[in-house]
Amino acid sequence: MNFDDYLKVSKILLEYLPYTLKLFFFTLLFSIPLGMVVTWLKKCRFKPVSWLTNIYILIMRGTPLMLQIVAVYFAIPMMVSSAKKAGSIEGTFYETLDKFKANENYMFIMLVIAFSFNYAAYFAEIFRGGIESIPVGQYEASSMLGLTKMQTFFRIILPQVVKRVIPATSNEVIVLVKDTSLATIISYTEIMLKAKQQMNAYSSIGPLFVAGLFYFVLNAVVTVAFMLIEKHYDYYK
């Protein structure tokens, strides 16, 4: 591969960068709020809810994301085809699924679902650690001042949790940038898949280096962004 080839490959990858970014941002958008909900469910005083949440977290963290992507992606076609075999597709839930499966965004939606549920489990554990690290004195002082439970959480606890979870969250986000490449397993066209195709076309591993550089630069941006966020919260210790 000469310099021109590298330029060409870079251009192609750049063209597919938005697909990587789309998956990245949508996953963040859903997994962070979902992670908060999971934290809340895990801390639920009604034990069965807390146990079920624990099982969910165990599965999400205990099995490969790649496996989860494949399972989520193929689950719906499987359900539909088994329904078809049983001859019960008309006017049912399965018919809706059958239509949904033909949606042009079907693959992307399934990816976002798989990624979001997986990352939510990790974020949930980070948030829980953050909440549990707040000294009990903060709750006691709030209660003595007459703050309600909601006020205590949103005005006193949460702002402090945010500061504490930034470092761990930044780690997860950096991993997510790289994990988007797992979407190649179901042939979602993003930069990793394109790089592999170019690798075959050129019979060279050169395109892989270009892809590597893309991820590296993205993570440099993520790192700087988190440094700025950390700095923003530096006004208190």
Place this chain on the structure above:
Amino acid sequence: MAVLEVKNLSKSFGDLQVLRDISFNVEEGQVVSVIGPSGSGKSTLLRCVNQLERADSGEINVCGMNMLHMNGSKAVYAPHKTLREIRLRIGLVFQNFNLFPHMNVMQNIIEAPVHVLKKPKAEAVQDAVELLEKMGLSGKEKAYPCELSGGQQQRVSIARALALRPDVLFFDEPTSALDPELTGEILKVIKGLAAEKMTMVIVTHEMEFAREVSNHVIFMDGGYIVEEGAPELLFGDTQNERTKQFLSRYRK
């Protein structure tokens, strides 16, 4: 009128009985010191009265409102609304301050007046400025707790408690997390409040201070009130062997 009435209060942690049949009153304008060896139940007593801990049995009345009473052998707490009302009438100053670290001094003080009492912010700020002046902290409005000395933090936490204009203020060893040279400034502030006839209950290991500032002293040991009375009596010529023994440790 008694601001606080405690009758036959008992509390256990598992097998450990920490409070045994505690009864005492605090009258308006009184400054009560609670002294006693470590583990005698002083903090637990304060925490039960402040609803941070649930008592097992007994009766507690605050400002004429019933907080806890007995129904046969069952301890019954007042409804949520009353408990909240009571909580707003009392303030507690913690040993380790428990300021909100993400808020500056002004925000710490106006948090409850604005968001609990729903006071207009300008009014709350005006009150806070006055309180800070009284605490000798003028000009520290914008400082964050981590930028203040322990003594200054404790004075902010006193101002924060006073901002709700409580009828009675509780202190749990307000000086024991401080360097000895910083305890003086807190004791001075408390003396100032005593001079204004603020009703206060102070758990302390500062015997000199307890003797000087309070007009009633409670000596606790092993979960009991062993003796209580005027400071002249307790510190002067107590006839109680246990009290004598405890105080002798401070007479060196």
